[in-house]
Amino acid sequence: MENAIRFLTTVGVIVIAGVVFSFAQAKEINFGSVADWAGAIANLLVVCVTLWLALSDRIRINNWDEAAFILLMVLATVALIDGASRWLRLRLIRA
Numbered sequence: 001m002e003n004a005i006r007f008l009t010t011v012g013v014i015v016i017a018g019v020v021f022s023f024a025q026a027k028e029i030n031f032g033s034v035a036d037w038a039g040a041i042a043n044l045l046v047v048c049v050t051l052w053l054a055l056s057d058r059i060r061i062n063n064w065d066e067a068a069f070i071l072l073m074v075l076a077t078v079a080l081i082d083g084a085s086r087w088l089r090l091r092l093i094r095a
Contacts, residue, residue, distance in 0.1 A: 011045075012041060012042075012045050015041050016038065016041055019037045019038070019041070051070075051074065054070055055067050055070060055071075058070070
């Protein structure tokens with residue numbers, strides 16, 4: 001657990017540092033954009049930790065069918081939300 005937290009913290013710090021560096025290179029910095037990126041990174045880290053917690057016990061005891069089911073449900077949910085978002089976006093653009 002500690003290794004996963006260290007890894008995710010390191011990834012988060014690197015990504016945030018990259019975002020801050022890229023915004024520092026820009027001539028005009030919009031604070032809203034920086035806040036959006038920071039929120040997105042925090043959400044990504046929460047999702048990664050949640051998935052890790054859901055999968056770690058199942059993988060440790062070699063319960064691969066439940067681990068695969070969790071991953072497939074996550075992928076199906078992402079595909080469903082992506083399809084709904086695409087449909088809504090196209091509908092709004094045509095209107």
